[in-house]
Amino acid sequence: MIGKSGALLAVDPCLATLFVLLGDLAQTWSNGRLCNVKHRVQCKEANTRVSIATFLAGPKEEAVESPPEFVNSDHPRL
Template identity: 40%
Template sequence: MTELSKRIVEAVLMSLGESFEQKFYDSEFRNCHGYLRIINYTPPKSVTQEEVEGLGMHTDMSCITIVYQDQIGGLQVRSKEGKWLDINPCEETLLVNIGDLMHAWSNGKLRSSEHRVVLKRLVNRFSLAFFWCFEDEKAIYAPNEVVGEGHLRAYKPFVCADYLKFREISSTNGEKKFEKVGFTVKDFAGTSTD
């Protein structure tokens, strides 16, 4: 998954401009790391409406996230117009989300996808998610070449670990969870230009 993440980020950097991959991959993304989570969404005992929210609207805190969802489905992504679109599961297919760290690093040129999970059936839903992130101590600051001449930075510089703390919530048993639903990097480091 780490090798796949590297290849995806290299391709994404190439989409930003000629030679971006060569110039920025080693200097900016060399120390990225990843972690895999198995996510189980347990439905309520009964469903009184057509769909039940399994996890509310959120963005991922990673640079990129690679997701495999089971055949149950339920993943939805929000379009630029604000409409929720179903991402139907497809065997042997992985979904790639741009996360908040890449969104801020790219000065908003790469959009962190707002997504949610809805449960439409009374069965457990599983997904695998691989989050590929900058190292905790990395300062996120969009390079001049990415911002572009004459444009302003949409995000104030910040340290990854500080953003993780911003998104962190403590559960009742003291465990830390990083899913402060509804908050994004815009809430943490956005400027008035974004």
């Protein structure tokens, strides 16, 4: 994961951990409450690892907008 300074931060995985990386669509839909993180995976030792990539495309003909539940005076619509 890349920190606010732009430097890579090491994240040591725990056994049986599931990492979910959200994309720009989730960040837009959540009105910025969920963040898309820049990341890079480095293999430090030979272990079995399972990665599953799934993708979701937003609507082509309309804008993605946060539902009203994510918008309030503390979190104005972005």
